[in-house]
Amino acid sequence: NAGVTQTPKFQVLKTGQSMTLQCAQDMNHEYMSWYRQDPGMGLRLIHYSVGAGITDQGEVPNGYNVSRSTTEDFPLRLLSAAPSQTSVYFCASSERGSATYEQYFGPGTRLTVT
Amino acid sequence: GQQVMQIPQYQHVQEGEDFTTYCNSSTTLSNIQWYKQRPGGHPVFLIQLVKSGEVKKQKRLTFQFGEAKKNSSLHITATQTTDVGTYFCAGTLLFYTGTASKLTFGTGTRLQVTL
Numbered sequence: 001n002a003g004v005t006q007t008p009k010f011q012v013l014k015t016g017q018s019m020t021l022q023c024a025q026d027m028n029h030e031y032m033s034w035y036r037q038d039p040g041m042g043l044r045l046i047h048y049s050v051g052a053g054i055t056d057q058g059e060v061p062n063g064y065n066v067s068r069s070t071t072e073d074f075p076l077r078l079l080s081a082a083p084s085q086t087s088v089y090f091c092a093s094s095e096r097g098s099a100t101y102e103q104y105f106g107p108g109t110r111l112t113v114t
Numbered sequence: 115g116q117q118v119m120q121i122p123q124y125q126h127v128q129e130g131e132d133f134t135t136y137c138n139s140s141t142t143l144s145n146i147q148w149y150k151q152r153p154g155g156h157p158v159f160l161i162q163l164v165k166s167g168e169v170k171k172q173k174r175l176t177f178q179f180g181e182a183k184k185n186s187s188l189h190i191t192a193t194q195t196t197d198v199g200t201y202f203c204a205g206t207l208l209f210y211t212g213t214a215s216k217l218t219f220g221t222g223t224r225l226q227v228t229l
Contacts, residue, residue, distance in 0.1 A: 099217035
């Protein structure tokens with residue numbers, strides 16, 4: 001199993017550009033989520049999904065969209081990039097449709113918005 | 115805002131010294147998880163505590179969940195250089211379980227160990 005994979009590893013965007021961060025897992029996990037990590041802030045939940053076709057907002061959803069058309073994939077879309085979205089983005093998954101289980105994290109995408 | 119706080123933010127110890135990080139929530143938690151993130155890496159799950167007053171050990175690591183399920187601690191005995199990293203607690207707030215389940219991470223404690 002590859003586990004949780006994320007692409008790209010690094011990305012530089014100009015303000016106003018849009019892009020999609022990819023996340024995939026091959027463990028048949030129901031629960032998937034996106035976090036952003038900023039210095040001194042820990043990890044903050046952006047969006048999460050308890051199963052295919054179901055998504056919900058986390059703590060910091062503004063400026064981001066998600067969809068979950070398959071169990072395996074959970075892409076994160078930045079609609080119009082802003083410097084405040086410069087961060088490291090982690091995707092995570094867990095076995096059941098709940099956050100009350102061990103989370104498996106991907107390697108992260110380091111995003112810089114200029 | 116952030117509902118789960120950790121102290122200290124940073125700790126520098128000599129190898130062999132003990133280390134403790136504390137996690138405090140403003141609301142009752144359903145469960146608490148602990149993760150370790152090495153520099154440049156991603157968070158890796160260490161353990162989950164569910165019961166009030168629960169204590170679990172993993173070799174030199176001891177994890178506790180408070181009686182009121184609002185705080186937790188991680189204690190490392192006789193630190194080694196391999197313990198370097200940032201330790202995060204993460205909890206599910208009691209009233210957000212099932213399909214409303216969200217994991218709230220603490221601010222993290224960065225541990226530096228020198229010889």
